[in-house]
Amino acid sequence: MSKQLIEIKNLSANINGKEILKGINLTVNEGEVHAIMGPNGSGKSTLGYVLAGREGYEVTGGEILYRGKDLVEMAPEERAREGLFLAFQYPVEIPGVNNTYFLRAAYNEQRKHRGEEEMDAVDFLAVVREKMKLLELPDAMMKRSVNEGFSGGEKKRNEIFQMAVLDPKLSILDETDSGLDIDALKIVATGVNRLKSPTNASIVITHYQRLLNYIVPDYVHVLFDGRIIKSGGKELALQLEEKGYDWITGKETVAAR
Amino acid sequence: MSEALDTIEEFVQSDYKYGWVSNIETETFPPGLNEDVVRLISAKKEEPEFLLEWRLKAFRHWQKMAEPKWANVKYPPVDFQSVSYYAAPKKKKQLNSLDEVDPELRETFKKLGISLDEQKRLTGVAVDAVIDSVSVATTFRKELHKHGIIFCSFSEAVKEHPELIRKHLGSVVPITDNYYAALNSAVFSDGSFCYIPKGVRCPMELSTYFRINAENTGQFERTLIVAEEGSYVSYLEGCTAPMRDENQLHAAVVEIVADTDAQVKYSTVQNWYPGDKNGKGGIYNFVTKRGICKGDRAKISWTQVETGSAITWKYPSCILKGDDSVGEFYSVALTNNYQQADTGTKMVHLGKNTRSTIISKGISAGRGQNSYRGQVKIGKGATNARNFSQCDSLLIGDRCGAHTFPYIDVQNTSGQVEHEASTSKVGEDQIFYLNQRGIETQDAVNMIVNGFCKEVFRELPMEFAVEAQKLLGVSLEGSVG
Numbered sequence: 110m111s112k113q114l115i116e117i118k119n120l121s122a123n124i125n126g127k128e129i130l131k132g133i134n135l136t137v138n139e140g141e142v143h144a145i146m147g148p149n150g151s152g153k154s155t156l157g158y159v160l161a162g163r164e165g166y167e168v169t170g171g172e173i174l175y176r177g178k179d180l181v182e183m184a185p186e187e188r189a190r191e192g193l194f195l196a197f198q199y200p201v202e203i204p205g206v207n208n209t210y211f212l213r214a215a216y217n218e219q220r221k222h223r224g225e226e227e228m229d230a231v232d233f234l235a236v237v238r239e240k241m242k243l244l245e246l247p248d249a250m251m252k253r254s255v256n257e258g259f260s261g262g263e264k265k266r267n268e269i270f271q272m273a274v275l276d277p278k279l280s281i282l283d284e285t286d287s288g289l290d291i292d293a294l295k296i297v298a299t300g301v302n303r304l305k306s307p308t309n310a311s312i313v314i315t316h317y318q319r320l321l322n323y324i325v326p327d328y329v330h331v332l333f334d335g336r337i338i339k340s341g342g343k344e345l346a347l348q349l350e351e352k353g354y355d356w357i358t359g360k361e362t363v364a365a366r
Numbered sequence: 367m368s369e370a371l372d373t374i375e376e377f378v379q380s381d382y383k384y385g386w387v388s389n390i391e392t393e394t395f396p397p398g399l400n401e402d403v404v405r406l407i408s409a410k411k412e413e414p415e416f417l418l419e420w421r422l423k424a425f426r427h428w429q430k431m432a433e434p435k436w437a438n439v440k441y442p443p444v445d446f447q448s449v450s451y452y453a454a455p456k457k458k459k460q461l462n463s464l465d466e467v468d469p470e471l472r473e474t475f476k477k478l479g480i481s482l483d484e485q486k487r488l489t490g491v492a493v494d495a496v497i498d499s500v501s502v503a504t505t506f507r508k509e510l511h512k513h514g515i516i517f518c519s520f521s522e523a524v525k526e527h528p529e530l531i532r533k534h535l536g537s538v539v540p541i542t543d544n545y546y547a548a549l550n551s552a553v554f555s556d557g558s559f560c561y562i563p564k565g566v567r568c569p570m571e572l573s574t575y576f577r578i579n580a581e582n583t584g585q586f587e588r589t590l591i592v593a594e595e596g597s598y599v600s601y602l603e604g605c606t607a608p609m610r611d612e613n614q615l616h617a618a619v620v621e622i623v624a625d626t627d628a629q630v631k632y633s634t635v636q637n638w639y640p641g642d643k644n645g646k647g648g649i650y651n652f653v654t655k656r657g658i659c660k661g662d663r664a665k666i667s668w669t670q671v672e673t674g675s676a677i678t679w680k681y682p683s684c685i686l687k688g689d690d691s692v693g694e695f696y697s698v699a700l701t702n703n704y705q706q707a708d709t710g711t712k713m714v715h716l717g718k719n720t721r722s723t724i725i726s727k728g729i730s731a732g733r734g735q736n737s738y739r740g741q742v743k744i745g746k747g748a749t750n751a752r753n754f755s756q757c758d759s760l761l762i763g764d765r766c767g768a769h770t771f772p773y774i775d776v777q778n779t780s781g782q783v784e785h786e787a788s789t790s791k792v793g794e795d796q797i798f799y800l801n802q803r804g805i806e807t808q809d810a811v812n813m814i815v816n817g818f819c820k821e822v823f824r825e826l827p828m829e830f831a832v833e834a835q836k837l838l839g840v841s842l843e844g845s846v847g
């Protein structure tokens with residue numbers, strides 16, 4: 110039995126006093142890939158933000174254990190340093206801040222957190238080069254400012270690239286596939302698969318079964334109105350593609366695993 | 367959302383690290399200003415007659431002038447009679463070498479990270495150290511002398527090169543120019559002088575480091591840089607002051623003369639004490655800086671990073687007289703807590719094909735008020751003159767303000783003037799993005815602010831750029847929780 114990485118128990122959360130998550134149960138073990146699907150506005154991104162600790166997303170009930178610790182108590186940067194990574198649905202631009210510089214700062218925060226020495230610019234460049242090859246990124250992208258003027262697809266690739274460099278324990282990919290052309294999708298999926306290991310895990314949020322052809326999930330969950338209403342294997346994604354959400358949304362809640 | 371803003375606001379609480387006072391024996395005049403004080407200053411400095419006359423003329427003119435009120439800053443009226451107009455560290459005897467500098471003074475500059483010891487200075491920057499408006503030491507003089515470069519205190523220049531002073535003093539900023547410049551002309555105590563002869567490229571950065579130490583004194587330095595035909599110099603200026611509850615007045619004048627094909631690059635990192643987080647104390651910084659591109663193809667470039675002072679009133683300007691001459695202004699101005707800055711530039715195009723560039727980055731945090739005020743003037747004879755201006759404002763929190771006052775005056779139809787402006791906020795989403803990558807909020811804000819200033823920082827000499835980045839970090843410390 111592999112080790113439990115995160116356990117979400119009966120989690121509810123508010124944004125500006127409005128309840129968005131209404132009792133989520135989800136356990137992810139090391140080595141697993143979980144897909145979360147669900148209609149627009151069902152709370153998928155909210156779940157990602159709550160896990161990452163975004164301000165304004167208030168946990169009102171339940172608990173989250175991450176690597177044995179109470180996640181809710183941790184500051185967002187601490188969560189990140191502990192290996193929790195969120196690939197944003199809409200990555201923001203940070204004008205004037207060099208992509209490589211930014212990423213090295215992030216990388217060194219993790220190293221410091223682990224009690225390791227900071228890596229200098231030269232050594233870091235070697236790390237970057239290797240990961241860039243993995244994702245077939247052009248050199249020029251690393252010289253540019255963080256996401257500034259990047260196309261939608263480039264932003265998404267940059268997210269996965271950061272993930273590759275930071276090598277997280279738990280990655281949450283929020284619609285990383287949307288906005289990617291078919292080639293980019295393959296590259297990103299190949300990258301994600303290569304980064305997969307028996308000791309890490311990912312939660313992949315998507316609307317399209319297409320992505321799951323490349324990143325094959327162990328479990329698929331359907332999030333609807335702040336609850337996981339159905340869970341199953343990869344075939345569930347195919348059923349959803351075929352029938353839409355209507356056939357389950359009317360039904361009663363099925364606890365996830 | 368307001369919760370997020372509060373956290374950002376909290377970040378704007380900084381500690382000023384240069385706020386200590388040195389125990390240096392000082393000779394200070396009693397407060398007050400009249401002709402006798404002007405005469406006394408001149409006598410103290412054993413000045414030639416022409417300079418005393420010049421000072422008196424300035425003083426008489428100043429008396430007839432009124433303090434300017436057009437700047438977008440608010441402060442109680444300055445009582446010019448309550449200020450002492452002369453303070454100088456007591457010198458035991460004439461110094462023969464740098465080794466004889468008072469150890470307490472040496473220590474003061476060491477604490478500021480400025481070494482007066484040439485051997486320890488690996489970076490090749492010559493320093494003129496000015497404390498309470500009096501130059502106490504200038505390094506690398508012999509080395510510079512070999513190239514015919516004069517770099518010394520203003521007082522020394524008056525004694526040893528009176529002809530150069532007489533020729534250039536007031537030639538760019540006349541005594542009648544403005545209220546503070548007139549005051550400075552009457553009572554200035556010291557400053558730096560720099561002369562680069564024809565065809566010489568100055569082999570090292572020249573820098574003046576200003577430190578206010580004495581209490582209740584006004585600071586009036588004067589800097590004059592003369593770059594002869596085809597010469598080049600890069601000049602740096604830094605400044606700090608102790609924390610005091612009273613406001614202190616600083617009214618400096620800088621004049622630059624660039625002859626044909628000469629290039630002068632003037633960089634400032636201004637870090638006078640800004641006052642505490644409630645707006646108590648701090649320096650009133652009323653400065654006149656102007657350069658003239660006298661000859662064809664001359665170039666003057668101002669780069670400033672303004673993080674200090676309670677009030678900043680400063681417009682480093684260029685008069686582009688020579689054909690094909692170039693003026694540049696790169697500025698970062700940060701106002702935090704109750705700081706107010708009204709700063710910008712004037713580009714006066716007189717010669718043909720003259721070009722100017724203005725890049726201004728204003729950052730407001732806390733209750734800081736930041737105004738850009740700039741004038742681009744294209745004279746009748748300035749055929750094909752061109753200007754590009756870009757003024758960006760960045761707001762941290764929602765109690766601060768950013769304002770822009772661009773004035774454009776084109777008298778020659780072939781002139782081209784371009785003005786771009788933007789205002790943005792440090793976004794909660796940007797901070798969260800960086801948090802999510804393991805970077806804590808304070809570092810995140812620093813990173814965002816530094817990114818915003820990049821175009822200006824890259825104009826600074828390397829080590830100054832690093833210092834400027836750190837300084838911004840310190841000035842923003844505590845601005846988000």
Ligand SMILES: Nc1ncnc2c1ncn2[C@@H]1O[C@H](COP(=O)(O)OP(=O)(O)OP(=O)(O)O)[C@@H](O)[C@H]1O
Nearest residue numbers: 124125127129147148149150151152153154155156
């Ligand atoms: N700041 C906010 N204030 C109020 N409501 C919000 C806020 N942010 C999100 N919501 C609401 O929360 C609900 C869940 O949004 P969320 O972004 O988590 O959905 P999603 O499942 O990711 O949708 P999509 O598939 O469109 O990305 C939506 O109804 C949305 O309008």
Ligand SMILES: [Mg+2]
Nearest residue numbers: 153154155198
């Ligand atoms: Mg979403």
